Amino acid sequence: xxxxxxxxxxxxTIRVNYMARVEGEASLLIxxxxxxxxxxxxxxFEPPRLFESLLRGRHLTEAPDITARICGxxxxxxxxxxxxxxxRALGITVDPMVRLLRRFLYAGEWIESHALHxxxxxxxxxxxxxxxxxxxxxHPDVIAEALRLKKIGNRILTLVGGREVHPxxxxxxxxxxxxxxxxxxxxxxxxxxxxxxxxxKVPFVAAFEFPDFEQDYEFVALSHPSExxxxxxxxxSNKGLDIExxxxxxxxxxxxxxxxxxxxxxxxxxxxxxxxPLARFNLxxxxxxxxxxxxxxxxxxxxxCLNPFKSVIVRAVEMVFAIDEALxxxxxxxxxxxxxxxxxxxxGEGCAIxxxxxxxxxxxxxxxxxxxxxxxxxxxxxxxxxQRIEDDLRAFVPGVVALPAEELTLRCExxxxxxxxxxxxxxxxxxVNLEQExxxxxxxxxxxxx
Amino acid sequence: MKSSAQAPRLAVxxxxxxxGCQLSLLDLEDDLLTLAGAVDIAFFPEASSRMKxxxxxxxxxxxxxxxxxxxxxxxxxxxxxxxxxxxxxxATAGGIQALRNWNDTAQWVAQIYPKPAYVRTLxxxxxxxxxxxxxxxxxxxxxxxxxxxxxxCALLAKxxxxxxxxxxxxxxxxRGNACIAVTEGAGCLGPVTQAGCGAICPAYxxxxxxxxxxxxTPSAATxxxxxxxxxxxxxAVQRAFRSFHxxxxxxxxxxxxPGDERKSQP
Numbered sequence: 001x002x003x004x005x006x007x008x009x010x011x012x013t014i015r016v017n018y019m020a021r022v023e024g025e026a027s028l029l030i031x032x033x034x035x036x037x038x039x040x041x042x043x044x045f046e047p048p049r050l051f052e053s054l055l056r057g058r059h060l061t062e063a064p065d066i067t068a069r070i071c072g073x074x075x076x077x078x079x080x081x082x083x084x085x086x087x088r089a090l091g092i093t094v095d096p097m098v099r100l101l102r103r104f105l106y107a108g109e110w111i112e113s114h115a116l117h118x119x120x121x122x123x124x125x126x127x128x129x130x131x132x133x134x135x136x137x138x139h140p141d142v143i144a145e146a147l148r149l150k151k152i153g154n155r156i157l158t159l160v161g162g163r164e165v166h167p168x169x170x171x172x173x174x175x176x177x178x179x180x181x182x183x184x185x186x187x188x189x190x191x192x193x194x195x196x197x198x199x200x201k202v203p204f205v206a207a208f209e210f211p212d213f214e215q216d217y218e219f220v221a222l223s224h225p226s227e228x229x230x231x232x233x234x235x236x237s238n239k240g241l242d243i244e245x246x247x248x249x250x251x252x253x254x255x256x257x258x259x260x261x262x263x264x265x266x267x268x269x270x271x272x273x274x275x276x277p278l279a280r281f282n283l284x285x286x287x288x289x290x291x292x293x294x295x296x297x298x299x300x301x302x303x304x305c306l307n308p309f310k311s312v313i314v315r316a317v318e319m320v321f322a323i324d325e326a327l328x329x330x331x332x333x334x335x336x337x338x339x340x341x342x343x344x345x346x347x348g349e350g351c352a353i354x355x356x357x358x359x360x361x362x363x364x365x366x367x368x369x370x371x372x373x374x375x376x377x378x379x380x381x382x383x384x385x386x387q388r389i390e391d392d393l394r395a396f397v398p399g400v401v402a403l404p405a406e407e408l409t410l411r412c413e414x415x416x417x418x419x420x421x422x423x424x425x426x427x428x429x430x431x432v433n434l435e436q437e438x439x440x441x442x443x444x445x446x447x448x449x450x
Numbered sequence: 451m452k453s454s455a456q457a458p459r460l461a462v463x464x465x466x467x468x469x470g471c472q473l474s475l476l477d478l479e480d481d482l483l484t485l486a487g488a489v490d491i492a493f494f495p496e497a498s499s500r501m502k503x504x505x506x507x508x509x510x511x512x513x514x515x516x517x518x519x520x521x522x523x524x525x526x527x528x529x530x531x532x533x534x535x536x537x538x539x540x541a542t543a544g545g546i547q548a549l550r551n552w553n554d555t556a557q558w559v560a561q562i563y564p565k566p567a568y569v570r571t572l573x574x575x576x577x578x579x580x581x582x583x584x585x586x587x588x589x590x591x592x593x594x595x596x597x598x599x600x601x602x603c604a605l606l607a608k609x610x611x612x613x614x615x616x617x618x619x620x621x622x623x624x625r626g627n628a629c630i631a632v633t634e635g636a637g638c639l640g641p642v643t644q645a646g647c648g649a650i651c652p653a654y655x656x657x658x659x660x661x662x663x664x665x666x667t668p669s670a671a672t673x674x675x676x677x678x679x680x681x682x683x684x685x686a687v688q689r690a691f692r693s694f695h696x697x698x699x700x701x702x703x704x705x706x707x708p709g710d711e712r713k714s715q716p
Binding site for chain 2: 116121132410
């Protein structure tokens with residue numbers, strides 16, 4: 001590293017050794033040289049747990065319980081994507097009420113995860129607090145309502161699946177046990193409160209101060225003919241992608257970089273893309289229920305929204321959708337005659353994509369005639385957004401590089417938190433490091449050489 | 451977060467894990483602000499940007515040791531924490547990722563990563579107690595948030611935490627479930643698994659899959675042969691014990707018999 005004069009603002013390095021308020025372990029390194037971005041590295045030092053290998057040799061019926069352990073915040077996303085992929089491989093179709101109950105369960109996870117991210121992890125960035133507990137001193141009502149919203153999401157998970165984290169009821173072919181209509185009705189009053197509260201909260205979030213920052217994104221999300229997407233649909237983008245789940249691996253490639261334990265996913269020949277709330281909102285706006293569209297319009301949120309910082313408002317709007325959807329399902333639901341269909345004994349291979357709270361999750365599995373898994377490929381949302389986060393930082397930092405180091409670091413962390421990266425999920429993902437050339441800090445022990 | 455002269459300093463550390471156990475702290479929705487008032491949450495990166503330096507009265511450790519660096523980090527953490535508590539199956543027994551201890555880890559890495567040389571990981575996933583002395587273990591995959599709250603209350607009141615070491619069967623009877631092993635012949639690890647979850651799997655019409663790990667003095671091998679006598683294949687019985695608490699001794703005996711040839715050392 002060449003010797004550069006110290007305190008020369010044109011040449012500096014931002015280094016955040018341990019990203020706070022993200023799930024999992026990551027760091028960020030940004031090197032500036034002569035006022036230009038020299039290097040941006042989102043480093044995932046989350047130790048690899050090798051899920052795709054440890055699934056080999058397990059019976060397919062065990063897979064949803066195992067893949068759930070990829071992520072404690074969105075276990076349902078893993079359970080359902082896995083169950084869908086295996087069901088397609090087996091050529092079975094689930095009962096329409098099972099499909100509806102799965103949407104209900106997914107809605108619960110979206111409510112819980114979005115409440116956690118919007119109010120407990122991301123809002124403190126915009127309002128200048130280190131965490132939600134400090135924020136609760138000045139905004140006690142906001143945090144109290146946020147926790148109540150989060151709780152109703154968790155009550156859905158607990159009702160359908162027995163517990164909040166790693167629920168136990170999802171089975172290949174359906175559920176181990178399905179709740180009664182009365183069980184679902186018991187949540188209706190609280191969900192009605194939640195719908196009001198979620199609508200009231202949207203203007204609070206929309207009033208945050210947003211940096212003037214827009215990018216030409218390729219947004220990728222599922223698209224269903226009539227529904228805002230959870231579990232099904234074609235995979236589409238605003239730049240012409242329109243494919244079935246089975247074609248995913250032809251269009252997307254995973255690329256390994258030395259600085260990260262998460263594989264970077266890219267669109268073949270096109271590069272980075274964005275998945276998650278902003279992508280879903282921009283591509284599926286018309287399918288949001290009226291109450292969610294009105295909540296967005298009332299605070300001036302229109303499509304296309306190209307400002308990643310505003311993804312926090314989109315999450316608040318998606319909470320309105322998820323609560324509305326849960327209420328709709330309560331009215332429609334009748335317990336299916338059998339909780340799950342009998343699984344045929346045959347070899348198979350199948351894939352599925354669902355919309356986890358943070359974006360699409362792709363799974364492909366292959367198993368033999370005894371149902372023993374031979375192969376698994378799991379591409380979680382954070383792997384898909386990782387390249388996009390680095391690209392956002394590359395574009396964002398030059399505009400704020402004159403800021404004092406502490407504030408600059410905070411702003412960079414905020415860019416990362418726009419994506420709510422779920423680093424533990426990155427099965428195969430960050431530390432913010434802005435280095436002053438010639439005065440770089442020692443690498444954190446535990447970090448790979450880079 | 452809050453700083454108070456009397457409040458004990460609490461720290462939360464993460465190793466190889468899914469974050470579900472530390473999320474259980476945030477899932478204490480009704481009691482979260484009360485908890486934050488009673489203890490000084492000094493280090494909890496998943497929830498707060500403010501990270502205070504140690505020492506801490508109590509350290510909650512989530513996750514297992516799978517890297518050389520983490521094996522070093524836990525030694526430093528032990529020195530900083532007066533009371534060290536493992537939360538969940540990964541920290542307590544190596545977690546589902548300990549399946550690698552029976553397999554060729556290098557081959558596994560090569561199956562996933564195009565450039566395996568970039569990935570630095572140990573060939574084993576090991577429990578925290580295999581590296582440093584642990585004062586308490588809170589079981590579960592994930593931990594039960596009520597048990598976690600009970601533990602923290604007991605710690606504040608300076609009393610012994612009320613965490614049962616009996617089997618899931620007792621909870622299952624209290625819940626009024628019909629025994630699904632008896633009535634439906636379901637393979638159920640309830641008889642040898644520590645209580646704490648509330649017997650949710652039998653309540654949801656499936657056998658317990660053992661995510662709270664072995665109870666005190668379990669007869670795991672006996673249950674394994676019983677399951678086989680009831681028609682569960684030997685492979686399926688082995689897989690049942692080789693899951694979220696794969697690296698706990700009684701489960702190894704039940705899954706492997708006497709000829710256990712796993713990699714026991716990192």
